[in-house]
Amino acid sequence: MSAAIIAGAMWSLSIVLLITARRRRSQRILVAASLIAAAQTLNVDDVYFAADAVMGSQNWMMLPANLLQVCGVAVLSTAIQGSVGAASSANRRWTYGLLALTACVMVGSFGCTSTTTTTGSFMREYGAQPAAAVFNGVEMAFIGGVLGHAGWVLVRFIPAVSDRMFALGIWLLILGSVSAVGFTSAAVVMDIAHVVGDVRTMDLGRRLYGSLMTASVLLLCGGFSVLPLARRSEGWRRSRRVNRLMAGVERVWKRVTPSDVQRRQEFDYWSSEMRLHRQVIEIEDALLASPGEHVLSRRESCLMRSAQVCLARLAQLELGR
Numbered sequence: 001m002s003a004a005i006i007a008g009a010m011w012s013l014s015i016v017l018l019i020t021a022r023r024r025r026s027q028r029i030l031v032a033a034s035l036i037a038a039a040q041t042l043n044v045d046d047v048y049f050a051a052d053a054v055m056g057s058q059n060w061m062m063l064p065a066n067l068l069q070v071c072g073v074a075v076l077s078t079a080i081q082g083s084v085g086a087a088s089s090a091n092r093r094w095t096y097g098l099l100a101l102t103a104c105v106m107v108g109s110f111g112c113t114s115t116t117t118t119t120g121s122f123m124r125e126y127g128a129q130p131a132a133a134v135f136n137g138v139e140m141a142f143i144g145g146v147l148g149h150a151g152w153v154l155v156r157f158i159p160a161v162s163d164r165m166f167a168l169g170i171w172l173l174i175l176g177s178v179s180a181v182g183f184t185s186a187a188v189v190m191d192i193a194h195v196v197g198d199v200r201t202m203d204l205g206r207r208l209y210g211s212l213m214t215a216s217v218l219l220l221c222g223g224f225s226v227l228p229l230a231r232r233s234e235g236w237r238r239s240r241r242v243n244r245l246m247a248g249v250e251r252v253w254k255r256v257t258p259s260d261v262q263r264r265q266e267f268d269y270w271s272s273e274m275r276l277h278r279q280v281i282e283i284e285d286a287l288l289a290s291p292g293e294h295v296l297s298r299r300e301s302c303l304m305r306s307a308q309v310c311l312a313r314l315a316q317l318e319l320g321r
Contacts, residue, residue, distance in 0.1 A: 003043040006040045052118045057118045070143065073142070141188060144185060147181065173219070239272065252283055252296065
């Protein structure tokens with residue numbers, strides 16, 4: 001049931017991200033959501049049994065499904081950090097290098113696991129084998145490690161967030177990352193308990209694992225859904241603020257700047273921010289060129305300072321992206 005819920009949530013997120021893909025610079029979250037959705041779809045019992053039958057009914061479908069999962073989580077980790085501008089090339093190299101090592105260990109340990117027939121409860125049936133425990137434990141350790149690191153990056157970023165809606169999205173991603181660390185830790189404990197035969201610990205871990213995994217995926221999906229809405233809301237407020245300033249600055253610009261400069265501006269800029277920036281510069285140039293000819297009133301001086309502060313903040317935001 002949890003695999004079906006997670007697959008549905010991830011496919012829904014993938015569809016939304018695909019529709020809005022043209023508005024984003026990076027498509028890492030779309031790639032991550034699609035990989036995880038495909039992996040979880042293969043883990044739905046009906047799909048898994050049908051696909052594994054094609055491969056000889058020896059649980060071989062478990063390997064590609066879990067490899068898709070770790071690949072998706074690796075991309076997801078970089079996407080989480082990229083959502084706050086913290087996905088450096090060094091972090092990506094470490095993440096993908098660790099992914100390659102994890103995949104090699106998973107392939108080797110899975111090959112050493114003895115299976116007989118297809119089962120929808122692979123670890124319950126074969127988890128007593130050390131090779132199976134290594135296969136699942138390495139996968140869970142990787143998922144918990146990279147998502148835990150991504151969550152820590154977001155925690156350090158939170159003090160710099162002033163927009164409430166954006167902060168909500170970041171907190172959902174943090175809680176999703178914490179839940180991921182929780183369910184992966186529970187899975188590793190279950191793997192060890194299964195090998196040593198501690199049934200009581202296995203039962204406790206199983207109860208935590210399912211609920212935390214579902215919570216993690218839903219929280220991460222929620223966070224990635226809120227962030228685009230927060231950016232659109234911030235963009236609307238930003239546009240309204242710039243247009244309000246530009247209405248006042250343009251009156252000053254028409255009074256202060258020479259007519260030949262104004263004629264050169266008789267075309268549309270690609271953004272109101274660029275137009276406001278150009279007009280502020282030309283007003284300052286005109287005042288410097290003829291300091292005694294034009295004098296700004298106190299209200300106009302305040303307006304110019306407000307425009308300069310606004311443009312400086314917008315430039316800072318662009319540099320932080």
